[in-house]
Amino acid sequence: MAEQVSQPKRRPPKRSDPKALFRFIEELSWLLSSYDGTDFKALAKLSDEYMSATSLRNSLSHRTANGKEDALVGVIPGILVDETLFPTNEDIADFASSLLDIAIPRWSKKSKYELIGHIVCHTHLAPPIRRRKLAEALESLVADRDILTRQIAKQRQGGASWNEVIQSLVAN
Template sequence: MTRNPTKNTKQKRSDPRELSRFVEELSWLLKTFENIDYDALSSLSHEMEFFFSNSQRLRKRDGVSRNTAILVGILPDFLMDSSLFPTNEGIVEFADAALGLPISRWQKKSKYEIIGQIVCHTNDASPNKVRLLSEVIEEMLDSKTSLRRAIEANRDNGQSWGEVIRHLYNDF
């Protein structure tokens, strides 16, 4: 029984001249790259497969991982800003108010330890808070924005980070 190729399937080529040209091109290619370590090529293939399978898994999540990645990327720089966070207490208050991440025994930790703990536990925060906070912080990183000036003024007037965050979440 012979199969008739439909217009959607391609017929494989088996012309001896074409096959001969293919073998000639393949041998030329192999000679050109004769110093290739084929074991390393196999290893690279496995690494690429691992990378692509993980990146597809991350993309399947509904944007949460992207927002978390953005937030984790900008949080350290933001929290190190001494005009917004002159004390460790302010950082701890911000983490609790903005992300719902209480920091225990923060008085015995350095600023870097506190920030590291916040960054490491950002995945524990609600996806909605992560999304909103990443948008707010991206805008606030520029010290000339009206949002940044308003927050600095509110903090200078004695508003807690809890109050500031509540206003931010309502406005955004």
């Protein structure tokens, strides 16, 4: 049997027929009018948020040492376990409260791992803007972990709040 050689598919030529263009404009205007109450300016914001989230997701999965494993588990537990950044349970509870607006009931009676589990399980309930700032800060921290860990520890020992620390990470 003779082998068939497949030829590359060609794109159809663009249609510049005035009637086709008019129908397109007509259908587009009908579509836009059917969504009369929609704030189309919000599309730009939505697009920015989507691109930011996609960029962060790609960045975190490619920048971390363990790649997919870190993406599966998340970066937050590894950061919260770090004794340099969070030497006490109070530091973890303060972080959750001030940065993510997550209250941990009876935090003083729980183990460090219970606190971390509570934060991980409730992070999705935090306001989107706070989650976004945390994500940006974590992205910076993951990129330069050793240097930034020392800087954060110094800031915290100097009395800086977690909000101030995160603002400095996001500003870099």
